[in-house]
Amino acid sequence: MSFLNSIKQIAKGLQKTIVLPESHDMRTLQAADTILKEGLAKLILIGDPKKIAADAVGLDLSKATIIDPKHFSQMDEYINELYNLRKSKGLTLEQATELLTTKDLFLGVMMVKMGLADGMVAGAANSSANVLRPALQILKTAPGTKIVSAFFIVVVPDCEYGDNGVFLFGDCGLNENPTAEQLAEIAKSSAESFQQLTQHEPRVAMLSYSTHGSAHNPLVDKMQDATKLAKELCPNTLIAGELQLDAAIVPEICSLKAPTCELQGKANVLIFPNLDAGNIGYKLVQRLAKAEAYGPVTQGIAKPVNDLSRGCSADDIVGTVAITALQTQHVK
Incomplete structure (x- = not known):
């Protein structure tokens, strides 16, 4: 179904x-x-x-x-x-x-x-x-929530990655350049939303152009900080970062770039560093992979x-x- x-x-x-x-x-x-x-x-x-x-x-x-x-x-x-x-x-x-x-x-x-x-x-x-x-x-805002954000559920046909091709992309609709603290909150809300809508366990990747310190830049620092804060907010949720997209969703690439990463290249919730990346990302997948994209769905x-x-x-x-x-x- x-x-x-x-x-x-x-x-x-x-x-x-x-x-x-x-x-x-x-x-x-x-x-x-x-x-x-x-x-x-x-x-x-x-x-x-x-x-x-x-x-x-x-x-x-x-x-x-x-x-x-x-x-x-x-x-x-x-x-x-x-x-x-x-x-x-x-x-x-x-x-x-x-x-x-x-x-x-x-x-x-x-x-x-x-x-x-x-x-x-x-x-x-x-x-x-x-x-x-x-x-x-x-x-x-909802109790215990500090920021309202938006996500897309992206369903990629004939896809072995994510949750049999199902991903949550956030934030792709509201927050232009969220801070590390805001990204952690977005990760928390997105994990909850994925669980609600799919009844499956969320596996969250905090995305960057760097994987586990392969680059050094304030942009990378932000995603590293966001990952740490998200883990503190959601100690029972699998969250890893900072990760490049291929390391986040392809097990073979993850084993090469981040062999100690607990996600093991099986992320189904993708948290983008800013609205530019999120919006471009979901539209690329929607058009090039002929994916279904449901949203923006508001959370928080x-x-x-x-x-x-x-x-x-x-x-x-x-x-x-x-x-x-x-x-x-x-x-x-």
């Missing part, structure tokens, strides 16, 4: 409620039709029911809950809650009212905060900043909110909803 089909099977059993605030986007409506037909999750769509019905001709959204902000019975309660959450930051009651009655992303996140929905997926028609801003302001928020690429397809939204449903299992 493929990675995505495995995720879908688990999502079907969970029957979590995911809010999709971008009902004005046709891809969202097409994805909602598929999600409901396959029984992957319960859905809340935010928008005008008449407009949604007109746009969704030929689609079956009868099982979705459609909430019109203009006629939402709990709006006053939500406004007061948002005001109380943000008044110390200078938010007024009038501003809270405007945000929730005119900004569907804020309303969607508040639905997650208030427990009406278990998670939110958006970004087909909004920037990452606009999607994540309300999530960070309202939901904040108190409840799951995932940001789509604005170039996403309806199928991408379906997959992200299934992944988001799985992430809800581990909300503390």
